[in-house]
Amino acid sequence: MKKFERFKALAAHVSIMNVDTDMIIPKQFLKTIKRTGLGAGLFYELRFDEKGNEIKDFILNQAPFNKAKILISGKNFGCGSSREHAPWALLDFGIKCVIAPSFADIFYNNCFKNGILPIVLDEKLVKELSELADKKKEIEIDLEDQKIHKGDNRPIDFDIDPFKKECLMKGYDDIALTLNKNQKISTFEDKKKTLTPWLYT
Amino acid sequence: MPKTLYDKIWESHLVEEQKDGTSLLYIDRHLVHEVTSPQAFEGLRINKRKVRAPKSTLAVVDHNVPTSDRSKGIKDKESAIQVEALSKNCKDFGIEFFGLTDKRQGIVHVIGPEQGFTQPGMTIVCGDSHTSTHGAFGALAFGIGTSEVEHVLATQTLIQSRAKNFKICVDGKLPEGVTAKDVILSIIGKIGTAGGTGYVIEYCGEVFRNFSMEERMTVCNMSIEGGARAGLVAPDQKTFDYIKGRPMAPQNKDWDKALAYWKTLFTEENAKFDREVYLNGNDIVPTVTWGTSPQDISPVTGKVPDPKTEKNEDRKKSMLRSLEYMGLEPNTPIQEISIDKVFIGSCTNGRIEDLRAVAKVVKGKKVNKQVSAMVVPGSGLVKIQAEKEGIDKILKEAGFDWREPGCSMCLGMNPDQLKPKERCASTSNRNFEGRQGRGGRTHLVSPVMAAAAAIEGKFVDIRKFS
Numbered sequence: 012m013k014k015f016e017r018f019k020a021l022a023a024h025v026s027i028m029n030v031d032t033d034m035i036i037p038k039q040f041l042k043t044i045k046r047t048g049l050g051a052g053l054f055y056e057l058r059f060d061e062k063g064n065e066i067k068d069f070i071l072n073q074a075p076f077n078k079a080k081i082l083i084s085g086k087n088f089g090c091g092s093s094r095e096h097a098p099w100a101l102l103d104f105g106i107k108c109v110i111a112p113s114f115a116d117i118f119y120n121n122c123f124k125n126g127i128l129p130i131v132l133d134e135k136l137v138k139e140l141s142e143l144a145d146k147k148k149e150i151e152i153d154l155e156d157q158k159i160h161k162g163d164n165r166p167i168d169f170d171i172d173p174f175k176k177e178c179l180m181k182g183y184d185d186i187a188l189t190l191n192k193n194q195k196i197s198t199f200e201d202k203k204k205t206l207t208p209w210l211y212t
Numbered sequence: 213m214p215k216t217l218y219d220k221i222w223e224s225h226l227v228e229e230q231k232d233g234t235s236l237l238y239i240d241r242h243l244v245h246e247v248t249s250p251q252a253f254e255g256l257r258i259n260k261r262k263v264r265a266p267k268s269t270l271a272v273v274d275h276n277v278p279t280s281d282r283s284k285g286i287k288d289k290e291s292a293i294q295v296e297a298l299s300k301n302c303k304d305f306g307i308e309f310f311g312l313t314d315k316r317q318g319i320v321h322v323i324g325p326e327q328g329f330t331q332p333g334m335t336i337v338c339g340d341s342h343t344s345t346h347g348a349f350g351a352l353a354f355g356i357g358t359s360e361v362e363h364v365l366a367t368q369t370l371i372q373s374r375a376k377n378f379k380i381c382v383d384g385k386l387p388e389g390v391t392a393k394d395v396i397l398s399i400i401g402k403i404g405t406a407g408g409t410g411y412v413i414e415y416c417g418e419v420f421r422n423f424s425m426e427e428r429m430t431v432c433n434m435s436i437e438g439g440a441r442a443g444l445v446a447p448d449q450k451t452f453d454y455i456k457g458r459p460m461a462p463q464n465k466d467w468d469k470a471l472a473y474w475k476t477l478f479t480e481e482n483a484k485f486d487r488e489v490y491l492n493g494n495d496i497v498p499t500v501t502w503g504t505s506p507q508d509i510s511p512v513t514g515k516v517p518d519p520k521t522e523k524n525e526d527r528k529k530s531m532l533r534s535l536e537y538m539g540l541e542p543n544t545p546i547q548e549i550s551i552d553k554v555f556i557g558s559c560t561n562g563r564i565e566d567l568r569a570v571a572k573v574v575k576g577k578k579v580n581k582q583v584s585a586m587v588v589p590g591s592g593l594v595k596i597q598a599e600k601e602g603i604d605k606i607l608k609e610a611g612f613d614w615r616e617p618g619c620s621m622c623l624g625m626n627p628d629q630l631k632p633k634e635r636c637a638s639t640s641n642r643n644f645e646g647r648q649g650r651g652g653r654t655h656l657v658s659p660v661m662a663a664a665a666a667i668e669g670k671f672v673d674i675r676k677f678s
Binding site for chain 1: 240331462
């Protein structure tokens with residue numbers, strides 16, 4: 012996984028509550044056996060009409076927001092299906108950070124596995140950032156210091172789980188980290204085989 | 213300190229716990245399907261990793277499979293490639309696989325319990341959010357993404373943080389015609405679609421105790437629609453009776469040992485819950501969703517809500533968007549909404565008891581001329597059982613289309629989809645925009661409500677339907 016580095020970029024504001032993962036990436040794009048190329052299907056039904064023509068009104072079809080690297084949206088972002096195709100599509104489109112008042116659990120976790128930073132902020136702060144986005148003002152995401160800089164010397168602080176932060180910062184492969192604990196897992200498994208033997212017959 | 217059922221299962225699967233709460237959780241069982249696994253197997257190959265516990269893993273094709281005649285395979289090329297990829301991956305990594313023509317094939321959350329693969333006290337995961345279904349057995353079961361699927365395949369563990377405990381208690385007696393589906397829709401209506409985020413729900417009270425295993429599965433299945441990754445019902449005699457004798461259930465001496473352990477799986481008296489919600493079963497009514505979130509519920513006797521009366525601006529905006537998508541006017545009585553399609557099936561309501569209930573409603577009647585109605589059994593074994601009982605004949609005589617098992621129109625990855633603006637009474641779990649087909653309009657209901665709607669061509673109160 013690529014290391015998450017400090018960056019400054021434009022944010023696109025998709026003003027919808029409960030954005031579900033079906034909306035982020037519809038079913039027809041789930042037939043792939045690859046992780047790549049899903050950007051074309053991101054928010055497909057909001058971006059393209061039934062004939063495949065671009066819907067000009069939708070924010071991600073408008074310059075300069077079609078190059079946005081940050082997405083700002085409503086509460087409970089990413090609810091519904093566990094499809095990791097949702098963060099894959101965001102990443103492929105160029106989105107590296109999503110800001111919302113709250114996220115659904117599975118989507119939130121899936122982001123970290125793909126180098127995307129989901130930031131939870133108070134609704135008022137999300138509104139403030141969305142207004143800046145609408146004015147096409149860039150903001151800067153600083154994961155190391157857990158701050159969002161908006162060019163006014165009043166950066167916004169955000170919380171993040173320290174382990175998840177470290178994995179993003181260093182671009183860890185968490186499977187490799189766990190495989191280093193192989194001995195511990197085997198010991199646990201041996202104990203389980205004695206306590207619940209019916210699970211191993 | 214007294215423990216909840218969730219605490220007990222969580223603690224008994226902890227390989228390690230860091231000071232910050234980051235934990236390594238051991239996973240007992242892993243269910244795999246064709247859509248969320250190919251990239252995980254690819255990852256294993258690239259990194260030259262093995263599947264740590266192939267015998268703890270069971271794979272099946274369900275999302276992509278056609279529900280029409282399968283003798284000539286799958287017409288859609290991409291779907292066929294995905295199904296073939298799973299077959300090959302299972303062969304290469306030594307995982308048991310139920311393929312397209314296996315009579316045990318079916319929706320992953322139907323076949324797990326059916327085979328006895330799902331048991332109390334286990335940790336169970338699958339790359340599918342409706343894995344919460346298996347919580348009906350008192351197992352900690354939750355959906356994961358594909359990276360986590362790869363993590364479990366390689367290590368048989370997951371990196372997790374502990375969830376909070378949420379008790380939802382429904383006492384009383386459900387009125388005639390009110391089902392498990394109405395109970396869970398009412399719960400979601402009360403707590404909201406994000407109400408359970410960060411929690412594991414335990415369903416307690418008389419109503420769940422009186423439910424069959426299949427009804428408990430319907431409830432736990434939709435925990436995720438209330439934001440909770442997992443829902444639990446403590447195991448009891450009904451659970452044990454359901455599991456006994458199934459192909460993958462413990463046998464002989466193992467059965468006695470397992471049973472003794474399963475009987476320790478309950479929430480202790482005075483255990484602390486972080487949140488508690490109480491509903492009265494007597495007050496729950498047949499329910500229909502009107503919007504594009506499962507929390508958008510109305511009693512069948514109610515009306516489509518009016519956004520004008522909503523004070524919260526964000527909520528009002530969201531309601532307006534939903535009503536426009538659904539093609540509904542505010543204040544329209546629910547029983548005046550006509551439908552075009554009926555879908556009976558899915559991991560929520562595709563089991564034998566659901567099909568029996570539908571057959572009872574439609575026996576000797578005819579599907580309304582303007583409606584096209586389909587029934588998709590949850591698994592091959594459900595289909596065989598239904599045919600043994602003559603349910604297929606009753607349904608076909610009434611004008612229902614009797615299909616092969618799979619996820620089908622719940623998510624429309626196969627050809628079973630709604631056309632734009634088509635309105636569907638569906639026993640599935642999600643009414644999101646475009647879920648059942650672009651522009652399709654989904655109303656979530658119970659199987660008996662869907663059956664009655666098929667006959668009348670519009671929603672009717674099942675309590676008054678004869």
